[in-house]
Amino acid sequence: MTDQQRGPAGAIHDIGYRHYDGPRLGPAYIRRALFLETLRGAFGLGRSARSKVMPLLLLAVMVLPALVVTVVTSYIGFDTLPLGYTEYVVTLQVVVTVFLGAQSPVVMSRDLRFRVAPLYFSRPLSRSQYVQAKYAGMVAALVVLMGLPLTLLLAGALLSKLPLDEQLPDYLRAMAGVLVFAFVLAGIGLVIAALTPRRGVGVAAVVGVLLVLSGIQATVRALAGELGNDTFTGYAGLLSPYPLVDGVTAGVFGADSSFGEGPPGALGALVFTAVAVLLVVVCYVVLLARYRKALS
Amino acid sequence: MLIQTHDLTMQFGQVTAVSALSIDVSTGVTGLVGANGAGKSTLLKILLGLLPATKGSAHVLGLDVTTDGPAIRELVGYMPEHDCLPPDVSATEFVVHMGRMSGLPTTAARERAADILRHVGLYEERYRPMGGYSTGMRQRVKLAQALVHDPSLVLLDEPTNGLDPAGRDDMLALIQRIGTEFGISVIVTSHLLGELERVCDGLVVIDGGRLLRHSTTASVTAQTPxxxxxxxxxxxxxxxxxxxxxxxxxxxxxxxxxxxxxxxxxxxxxxxxxxxxxxxxxLERQRHHMTEIFSSPGPRDD
Known part of the structure; x- marks a missing residue:
């Protein structure tokens, strides 16, 4: 292949090779760049049009009820929002679960399935920094998914002339809850996705695991309710991530539980928080272990 | 000295992938030749600081692979043997991202990516998702991502794999240009001795993780009258x-x-x-073909 045979572009080709003598930024910059790339990728930005459909559709579905609630509130003139901040995510948990199922493999399994991971590890970034960037990217994507409608809800409430001092505390509680949701769900989603690199399997596995946990939780809760054991009913929430985080939001931040029975007392709040933190730590450690092996 | 290894040994359980390897490689294009499973890829991973060697030492660009891994990886490019391209992004997006992953600021990464994709011979198609690329184009993108951060050394693992004869010639010509015009030292592996002799200044032949022959191509091929x-x-x-x-x-x-x-x-x-x-x-000067190296092997004891 000579440049001449290449047609018009050959003229540009002849500039010759230019060396790069600009700055080479360190691992902190690279980790931040990977974090942003992960966040963008989770919504299909910078990918093909087909990759954008699913995440943006789910984001729209997530935001739509907030818009409807806002419009109805201002039109009819309710003095409280018909769908509260802290129950919003739990009410729409199916959407969050599907998003997590659809996008965790995009964030995590993709690099394994197409064997891109060795390219990262042949660069200055360490494996733990890679995992941190991916985890943080997924957390941020979930915060956007859940936080955006809540923020719209707050804006709508204020536009409907509902008093700020009544709205803000619940909004902040819900946003704190969103953060905990994002850490717990991202951890679960990424671990499952990292262990199931094959196409399609990851999606099914993430959604499946969350649905099964949710089912078990509901069954145990119903049984305990039948037996009239309120304490046990409360602790049943530990079995599934949604009531678990809802319990943390209720117990620690003082929101109303969306599952009827929250964690019983201060001890319950402590147990729920401890389990949530432990879950996040375990997920992180499992991810590190997954990438500790020489991948190539 | 570009690469120095001393008594380098790598064992995976019972299997010895690299055995007491001591080589000195100077700048230029160096071929690393051996049959499949001879330990070429393992050696590259050790040189990148990704695999800790069982025994012995190795230095790349004067840096110790056991302690200076990140510093080495900043200055070295690596093109793996296997496919490593996500199908749903364009070559431009991908190479820009990989440039940033090597520490280039975004604007610099964009410029470098555009430059290097042109150098490897990828034009309009670089804006299309890579899922639709031919093997030749994919190899070019893989090469581009290894060069995007203007490394001092690139490690190319079987870059001609899967290419047709014309594609091989293109790739070899490109490798030669990287060594001469770009001024970037190259370590290129292949299990085909013949194709490397045209582009390499030096040659390391390993078999079963052992050094069979270590020479400059000139000394192998130039002296025949x-x-x-x-x-x-x-x-x-x-x-x-x-x-x-x-x-x-x-x-x-x-x-x-x-x-x-x-x-x-x-x-x-x-x-x-x-x-x-x-x-x-x-009237053409005849060169010994490197294949003759294999017919006169050095010391081995298996």
């Missing part, structure tokens, strides 16, 4: 005249292989061809 002569007409008359003058020559089909002890033999060939009124088509 043989010249191939192709003439328009029967070479036998030429052979006879050369033999009269005391120069041994061997007829090989339409070609004549001449032993040239010293430079006067060239003049003799020219004069005789002129006297016989034959058309001189070609």
């Amino acid at each position: 043989m010249v191939t002569v192709e003439v328009d007409g029967e070479p036998t008359a030429l052979q006879a005249r050369l033999a009269d003058a005391g120069v041994a020559a061997r007829v090989d089909g339409k070609l004549l292989t001449v032993d040239v002890g010293d430079d006067t033999a060239y003049d003799l060939v020219r004069d005789v061809v002129a006297e016989l009124d034959l058309g001189l088509v070609r």
